[in-house]
Amino acid sequence: MSSVAEERSIRAPWALTAPALMLFVGVLLIPLAMTVMLSFHDWGQYKGIEPVFILKNWQEIATDPYYAEMFWRTFRIAILTTLLTALLGAPEAYILNRMSGRWKSFFLLVILGPLLISVVARTLGWALLFGGNNGLANKLLMSLGVIRSPIPFMFTETGMVVALAHVMMPFMVLSVWAALQRLDPQIENAAMSLGAGPVTIIRRIIMPQIMPGVLSGAIIVFSLSASAFATPAIIGGRRLKVAATLAYDEFLNTLNWPLGAAVATLLLAALVLIVVGSNAMIERRYAEVFR
Amino acid sequence: MRRNGPLALVFHAVFVTVMVAPILVVCLVAFTPEGYLSLPTNGFSLRWFRTIANYPEFIHAFWISLGLGALSSFVALLFAVPAALAIARYRFRGRDALAALFLSPLMIPHVVLGIAFLRFFTSFGLGGSFAALIIAHVVIVFPFALRLTLAAAIGMDLSVEMAAVSLGAGGWTLFRRVTLPLILPGVISGWALAFIQSFDDLTMTVFLAAPGTETLPVRMFLYIQDNIDPLVTSVSACVIAITMTALILLDRFYGLDRVLAGKGDPGR
Numbered sequence: 249m250s251s252v253a254e255e256r257s258i259r260a261p262w263a264l265t266a267p268a269l270m271l272f273v274g275v276l277l278i279p280l281a282m283t284v285m286l287s288f289h290d291w292g293q294y295k296g297i298e299p300v301f302i303l304k305n306w307q308e309i310a311t312d313p314y315y316a317e318m319f320w321r322t323f324r325i326a327i328l329t330t331l332l333t334a335l336l337g338a339p340e341a342y343i344l345n346r347m348s349g350r351w352k353s354f355f356l357l358v359i360l361g362p363l364l365i366s367v368v369a370r371t372l373g374w375a376l377l378f379g380g381n382n383g384l385a386n387k388l389l390m391s392l393g394v395i396r397s398p399i400p401f402m403f404t405e406t407g408m409v410v411a412l413a414h415v416m417m418p419f420m421v422l423s424v425w426a427a428l429q430r431l432d433p434q435i436e437n438a439a440m441s442l443g444a445g446p447v448t449i450i451r452r453i454i455m456p457q458i459m460p461g462v463l464s465g466a467i468i469v470f471s472l473s474a475s476a477f478a479t480p481a482i483i484g485g486r487r488l489k490v491a492a493t494l495a496y497d498e499f500l501n502t503l504n505w506p507l508g509a510a511v512a513t514l515l516l517a518a519l520v521l522i523v524v525g526s527n528a529m530i531e532r533r534y535a536e537v538f539r
Numbered sequence: 540m541r542r543n544g545p546l547a548l549v550f551h552a553v554f555v556t557v558m559v560a561p562i563l564v565v566c567l568v569a570f571t572p573e574g575y576l577s578l579p580t581n582g583f584s585l586r587w588f589r590t591i592a593n594y595p596e597f598i599h600a601f602w603i604s605l606g607l608g609a610l611s612s613f614v615a616l617l618f619a620v621p622a623a624l625a626i627a628r629y630r631f632r633g634r635d636a637l638a639a640l641f642l643s644p645l646m647i648p649h650v651v652l653g654i655a656f657l658r659f660f661t662s663f664g665l666g667g668s669f670a671a672l673i674i675a676h677v678v679i680v681f682p683f684a685l686r687l688t689l690a691a692a693i694g695m696d697l698s699v700e701m702a703a704v705s706l707g708a709g710g711w712t713l714f715r716r717v718t719l720p721l722i723l724p725g726v727i728s729g730w731a732l733a734f735i736q737s738f739d740d741l742t743m744t745v746f747l748a749a750p751g752t753e754t755l756p757v758r759m760f761l762y763i764q765d766n767i768d769p770l771v772t773s774v775s776a777c778v779i780a781i782t783m784t785a786l787i788l789l790d791r792f793y794g795l796d797r798v799l800a801g802k803g804d805p806g807r
Contacts, residue, residue, distance in 0.1 A: 264625035268618040268681070272640055277676050279659035283651070286658055343547045355785075356549075357795055359558055364737045365782050368759045369775035373561025375767055376568055376576065384564070391792045414561060432652055471660065475648030477742040479802075482763055492742070494651040499654060499746060512654045 267537070287510035297505055305510035315511070322490040322515075326407055326474035330466050332413040337420030338462050342454065345428045356425075359416025361416040367478045375482055376413040378402045395511055403485040411479050416472060420465040460534040471519050491515045562779060569776035571769050587773035597774055600758035604738050607669070607754060610675035610685065612733035616726060618677070619684040619745045624718070627692035630704025652679065654747030660747070675747055679740065687732060687793075691725020696701035728793040735785055 287305055290298040309315045344355055362370060377385045377400035386398040401407035431454070439453050477492040484493065491511060498508030543551070546597060571577050572584035580793075591597055625631075626638055627630070639693040644652065652675070660671040695718075703717045748757045755778065762771050 258631065261625040261629035261631045261634070264621040268622040268641060269637065270620055271678070271681075272643075275656075275674055276644065277661065279655035280647075280651075282658050282662070283655040336554065339547075339550060343543050343551045346543050346547075355555060357573070357790060358555060360795055361783070361786055362558060362562060364735045364739070364786055365562060366741075366756055366759075366775070366778050368741055368756050368763070369565055369779055370561055372763060372767070372771065372775055373563075373565045373758075375763075376564050376772070377555045378559055411561075414558065415559065431650070443739065471646070471648070473764075475650055477650050477745070478760065483761070492648070495650055495654060496745065503656070509654060509658070512648075516648060516651045 267406055283509050284513050286501075286506055287513045289506040291504050291506045305507045308507065309510055318489055318494055319491060319514075321405065321488075322474055322492075324479050325405055325412065325490065326470050327404075327478070328409045329412040329416060329473040330470045332409060333416050333420040333469050334466055337417050337465065338412075338424045338442070338458065341421045341424035341428060341461075342458070345425065351432065359421050360418045362414075363422075368413060368482070370415055371411055371482045373481045374407070374414065374479075375402065378407055378483070402483065403488060405484075405488065407483045408480050408488070408490075411483050412473050412476055415476070416469040419468045420462075423465030423468065424458055424461040427458045431457050460530060463526070463530045463534075465525055469529075471523050474519060475515060551598040557696050565772050566776045566779060568769060569773040571708055573769075576767065576772075588777075591773060591777075592627075594770070596753070597755070597758055600753050600755045603669070603752060606678055606756040607672055608734040608737040610681055611673050611737050612730045615677045615681045615684040615733055616688070616730055619681055619688050619729065620719075620722075620726060621721075623685055623688040623692045626685065627689055627695075628697075644679050645682045649679070649740065649742035650746075653743040656743065657746045667747065667752055669752050672744065672747055672754075673750055675743060676737045676740070679743060680736050683736055684729040684733045687725045687729035690721060691722040694725075695721050725795065728789060731785060731789050735782060739782070754755055 274311055286297075288301050288303065290300050290302050290304060291300070340359070344352060344359070347355065383398075383401065385401060386395075389395045390398065399406060401410065436449055436453055440450070443506065444452070475492055475504050477496065480488070480490045481493045481496070487498070492515070495508045495511045495515070498504045498511065502508075545728070560655045568576060569580055570583040570585070571579045571585060572582055574806055622637075626634060636654060655665065656671065656675045660666050660668070662673075667722050697723065698715065700717055703713055708717065739756060740754075741760055744754050745760060748754055755774070759771055759778075760773060785794065
């Protein structure tokens with residue numbers, strides 16, 4: 249009897265996961281492998297794609313400075329976006345966490361809600377706010393005396409970073425918020441009773457404890473910003489290319505699929521390395537927090 | 540716990556304003572009575588909402604998006620519910636690897652997925668078809684469907700199932716009459732979140748859609764690339780309204796923080 253039951257409990261999980269597993273192997277792993285292979289194929293204006301094995305596309309990416317510049321721009325934008333979300337999102341999560349129940353859940357909805365609203369609509373909003381040199385954003389900043397002359401936002405990296413930071417902000421707030429939930433408010437009170445001022449409390453008590461949350465939020469924001477498509481395409485226009493918009497151009501305008509596949513493969517490989525590497529680093533550095 | 544000081548509240552006010560501003564601006568411009576982009580300073584008008592009716596490609600794209608979202612989320616659940624039950628209940632070799640594989644579409648950039656699916660489906664002659672869109676969307680919404688179903692399955696009280704078994708229920712009856720009703724809130728929330736993800740996806744879909752199978756975000760994106768006028772703001776306002784409705788329902792029934800963080804604390 250028991251051996252039958254045991255055998256069932258070995259087979260059951262595989263029987264239950266088999267359909268999903270077949271789906272993932274069939275229409276995720278195989279297409280990804282085909283894309284990597286595609287990046288080694290040849291392509292010509294008139295002959296189309298030739299299924300041979302050559303390093304032509306990879307050589308082109310490695311030698312043409314256009315690609316180095318484009319990848320550097322992609323990662324520069326992602327890094328600046330990550331910094332901006334961390335510098336603004338972490339304090340906001342902290343402030344949010346100290347609000348009373350009803351306000352807290354209301355503002356959490358307001359800040360996290362945009363996550364589910366179409367990126368196209370959100371970026372369109374920024375395009376409207378930026379709109380040339382006399383856009384609303386510039387008018388407001390100038391009337392407040394923050395800037396003297398209008399900042400060009402449209403078709404610039406500045407504009408891309410601002411709009412991307414807005415799109416990615418909920419991920420950072422959410423991640424820091426999760427870290428704050430694990431924090432014991434009594435520690436803060438204890439520090440205060442021992443004479444620590446607000447600056448000391450934030451620097452010595454709060455910061456070290458929410459740092460893992462900030463860092464894991466940073467990884468999410470960085471990898472999503474580096475591969476973002478809609479915002480760079482709408483704000484950056486046709487000339488300011490990042491990896492995702494360049495790959496799109498190669499696939500749907502130039503029709504040089506192998507080169508586009510090489511760009512996409514490189515982006516994927518770089519992101520996997522960065523994400524896995526920094527995850528491992530964070531877990532080693534903050535092992536006690538994750539225990 | 541200490542209260543927020545005045546400086547913190549000012550920061551908070553500015554932060555929230557900036558978060559809401561772009562969305563609010565789109566909704567306001569949509570009501571402009573003018574023929575160009577402007578904030579409605581003298582009166583609101585539904586003119587640009589009525590204009591949508593003259594653009595059948597937007598309406599067609601809306602139905603494509605709706606059908607695609609509803610169908611792909613449903614199909615994703617057909618695969619995700621059994622997988623979630625297996626991962627929640629059994630400790631077997633390869634369980635962690637399997638869970639990682641199932642959540643991997645969250646980590647892979649959508650631009651890479653778009654390219655991979657375009658290459659894959661074109662080689663089968665399915666490029667640009669609705670069937671290809673469905674399969675691709677099933678894969679990208681699967682993690683969302685799985686995560687919420689998994690949270691419900693982990694939080695489920697197994698003794699109810701044992702009671703049913705002791706009363707002679709088994710197999711399909713057990714699933715349909717006991718297990719499914721117990722995990723249903725998670726399954727429905729998973730469907731709703733998966734639907735929103737599918738409905739909003741641009742980056743992957745833009746590679747796969749062809750004229751005739753363009754989804755609403757793709758249609759909007761292609762339109763914006765040519766010119767930005769009040770029409771696209773009124774379409775966006777409609778999309779925002781639909782998402783907000785789904786959002787408020789999700790928050791009421793399940794809690795938005797739980798949906799987004801994917802945490803499965805059953806004691807709520």
